[in-house]
Amino acid sequence: MARDLLGAVLVVERHGIRVAGRIIETEAYTTDDPASHSFRGRTPRNAVMFGPAGHLYVYRSYGIHWCANVVTGAEGDGQAVLLRAVDPLDGADEMLRRRGRRPLADGPGKLCQAFGLDGDDDGADLCGRGPMRILDDVAVQQSDPIVGPRVGITRAVDTPWRFRIS
DNA sequence: GGAACGATCTGC
């Protein structure tokens, strides 16, 4: 599932400003996975992960940053894909402004800041008429993403569930 | 009720 999101386009259109980017790096998290928030079962924080696919699971990281996932499992499954990096398509200037003019680089925290995503967006529907959506119909079929270990985790360190395209 | 610990980022 994490592979399928590679090349898809994340669009957030709010306050009349459209920000869009091509998803180039993801990580997979499942219920079987000790590194996943859903591993220890459903809690108030991760409830969205156990909901229907196509919704946004946003959580606070290290008390400072926001990180966004796309729920990819059926109801009750508890699986999601962490969005780690995008290639800016629309609103690159706005992204830069939100980033405090710091260089826009890889990383889930930076991605959320650039797209203006925070805790209020937890549970948002990406497949409805809301301000944010994922255009996977425009996804270019990717050949051989780079596969590697996930970043910043302490459990299941050797599980190669990070996927990256250029 | 308390303590430990992050799916991170930045600046020194």
Next chain:
DNA sequence: CAGATCGTTCCC
């Protein structure tokens, strides 16, 4: 390389 910073989770 360490500090920021706070909600969530787990244990007593």
